[in-house]
Amino acid sequence: MQTKYLAKIFVTLRPSVLDPAGVAVQSGLQQMGYDNVENVRIGKYIELNITTSDQAKARQDLDRICDQMLANPVIENYRYDLIEVETQTGVY
Incomplete structure (x- = not known):
């Protein structure tokens, strides 16, 4: 069974x-x-869909994606929200 996450x-x-x-x-x-505005910080917002067998694997993959591509770990922090979008079961 595969689950799609946003x-x-x-x-x-x-x-x-x-x-x-x-x-x-x-x-x-x-x-x-x-x-009345102070401490303005500019960042990036990215959305992607990831399909995998479970949430732990999705988080593991996202951490690697962020570390390797989306963020520079030397100067940037990242966080993400993971939302289950769809569960796909085998076709019978």
């Missing part, structure tokens, strides 16, 4: 890493009069 992946810079894009957005917002 992974919602959030990649952000580590707190100790300078975020020039976030600084630029914060500056722009303050110039627009939003003086």
Whole structure:
């Protein structure tokens, strides 16, 4: 039996890493009069579907995908939400 999951992946810079894009957005917002906005950080959001035999395998694969392709583990953190979309059983 295979299960399809929707992974919602959030990649952000580590707190100790300078975020020039976030600084630029914060500056722009303050110039627009939003003086109540601070600590702007810019990140990435990725969605993908993954089909596998169980949730533990899906998480293992996602960790490897994030470490190897979607995030730079030296300067970025990631987290994801995993949602079961569909369970596929054998056709009889």
